[in-house]
Amino acid sequence: MNALSHLKQKVNQLSKLTEEEWIDFSSRWKSMDVKKGDYIIQVGQVERYFYFVHEGMLRAFMINNGMDVSVGFTYDGDFSGAYDSFLEQRPADWSMQATTNTELLRIGYSDLMEMFDRYKSVERWGRLFNAQALIGIARRQVEVRSFSAEERFDRLFEQSPHIFQLVSQKHLASYVGMTPETFSRMRKHRMKKDWQ
Template sequence: MDELVDGLKQSFYNYISPSESDISKFVAPWTHFETEKNSIITKVGQVEPYFYYIHKGLVRGYFLKEGVEYNMGFSYDGEYSGVYDSFITQQPSTWTLESITDTRGLKITYSDLMLLLDEHKLMERWMRLFYQKVLVGFGIFTKSILADTAEERYSRLIKQSPHVLQMIPQKHLASYLGMTPETFSRMRKRVRD
């Protein structure tokens, strides 16, 4: 558990500079979670009860339309995760959060996180900076899906996050980039040659 708490502390330090006293208060309400590979963490229609810190593992957010899965994003070692819109609004989720690998980390309930945000200005700053990063990333992703060619989307991925090619199954990356697995495979082969 100490390893997970140390990882969570470091994730806070990436955004804010809390004192030792503050950081102890910030990590206190987080609890351990563990999921097996291919486990549903949050399903459509369920209100997201937690905000997650992924210490080790890989999760994806996706939705189904007419039987086809559309990947919206991935979280892995050292990152946060959850069905953010459902968590913030406390309304039923319209998409699913699933572990792709065995995953472990820490989680905090909505009420515990809101209490921390209300009581600690620095914690509120952490949340604001985190959501700014999410919004900027979402804007870049949306623009890319709407305006970029498949090749441009693939190039952006390998430039920004080349490590995901080794971590995330090709079919999930293809879906995330809005292309078929066959198109993704052709682009990957073209770049390697």
């Protein structure tokens, strides 16, 4: 499946676009290839684009008291970017970097806002996407504020086991809030437990 077909599939899961709407909407998305280690945005830059990850993986992170803290990960079939910076058109508080060679589609701020204004179906897709994003943020807040690091590890292992093959232990450890050494011990313990 090519990138635009993949995008169409994801958009249509939330809101069906007519063929005419899809042709106009899809013409606004441009392809972008990012090499492993390259940034799509860094702290202090204004996010001008909203992204769709066709293939590959991106990591959102910030530096807090000298520590690299992973905020989240997006991969095949996810929408991505410094969304708060994009919506407010203000400098980003965190960076986003490719952890693999990544194939993206991107749409500019003014193009997306024009599509929201022009087509009810695109506006509906945006509203439903935003609702999903807010639910995800709320769940992550509860997780960070209420769960122990071990509970966050278990939840990640249960909900996204594939991520353990895609992301370095160091970055996953910072995401769940533990040292890489503790993360490694927990991972070994969990793997051993699952084999029994």
